[in-house]
Amino acid sequence: MAFIQCDFSSETLGLAVSMNVILPQNTTQQIGMEGAASEGKHPTLYLLHGLSDDHSIWMRRTSIERYVSKLGLAVVMPAVNRSYYANMVSGPQYWTFISEELPKLARSFFPLSDKREDNFVAGLSMGGYGAFKLALSFPERYAAAASLSGALLTDWMFDARPQEAALIFGSKERFAGSENDLAALAEKAASNEVAASPLLYQCCGTEDFLYKENIRFRDHAQSLSLPITYEEEPGTHEWGYWDMKIQRVLEWLPIRT
Template sequence: MALFQCDYFSNVLGLSTGMTVILPNNGQAGADGFPTMYLLHGLSDDHTIWLRRTSIERYAEEYGIAVVMPNGHRSFYTDMKDGFPYWKFISEEVPALARAWFPLSTEREDNFAAGLSMGGYGAFKLAMRRPDMYAAGASLSGALDMVTRWGPDDDFWNAENRRIFGSVEELRGSDDDLLHVAERLAASGGEIPKLFQSCGTEDFLYEMNLGFRDHARELGLDLVYEEAPGGHDWAYWDTHIQRVLEWLPLRKK
């Protein structure tokens, strides 16, 4: 695999940011370009963390897939109420720039989103809101129901939620409420991405993940759900990102 660390100016955000990209080393991109997984980080990390805490470069090599890891800061990959337009950044600018700089496929069947925690939320949001672009989305330990993350005794978290989403009333039923997005997707009659969800049974987001799983199943979405002993930590994510790569519906070339 070949590794690229990109520092660049985002016109959407109006600031300098970074992107880490892994490309297959055999140089055989094919006529459509390399299949690509956009791999998103969690709340307290950045675009370098997957490379630093897992063997994602080694794992991806087996599948001949490119991996694009952008920096989403603490945005929940959302056009923030008080902040920056990170949804437009992640859904439009990041893939456009990555495809301009690297031989990446633009075909829906070759594009996938994945992530952990906040990134699991972002990956499912990409897959479910842009099913025209992504054939599949994978969430590890995802924060998949942000409506429930408001707490009466957690002033810091509630203040951060307000900066990102506005009020809980504004979030509920919006494009950033994944349960609502799932309902709309199921009723759309259009393309439906495959979804993969995994969470550790000792994770503090475990009950939230069960709730999303049950909601998606009731809607009839194409969801594979797996769980295993583990917490909200890199030991779990390093193991289960391998399962994500194994599950991805990669096309035979």
């Protein structure tokens, strides 16, 4: 595998920004790890961070590079600060950045496939929200999305951090039914007659403070007959759980071989 720390300029944000990228490589002499890569452009997983983290966190807290080494899968890990993957009411347009600018730039820098069947997105906590938001907003672009302990309905954000939530989303009334409302996006995806819904994977530990919120979203998605796989087991909001479950996500992804 190749690991690249990439600093670049975002025209959307007017900022210098960063992403970490893992690229497939055919190798046989790396001790304890064998790498695989197909010819041509690589299938890609956009792997999103949580509220208090950044683009480096998946490499620092898990063995993601080792887990993907045999899969021929590129992994793009961008930084979006505490934006909730939204075009923030306070100004910075992180949704436009993550949904439009970032994929185009990443594909201009690296040999990444733009085919729907080769593109996936996953994340934890705030990143789980971002992953489902991308997939449900653009079902024609993503084959599958995974949420690990996702902050999917953002109720806790409005309750626990109302001032920050207001800077990101505005009021609860403004949030409801908007492009940031996953419940509304799920309904839109379920009624989309042009593009089939991406496959969805959702997991949450039963002791996680977001557990009830995850159950509510699961029930909503199932009521809409969205193709969702849900798993739960004992666990809290912590990296031991996410390190375990990202391995499960990689097993579940429909990566073409």
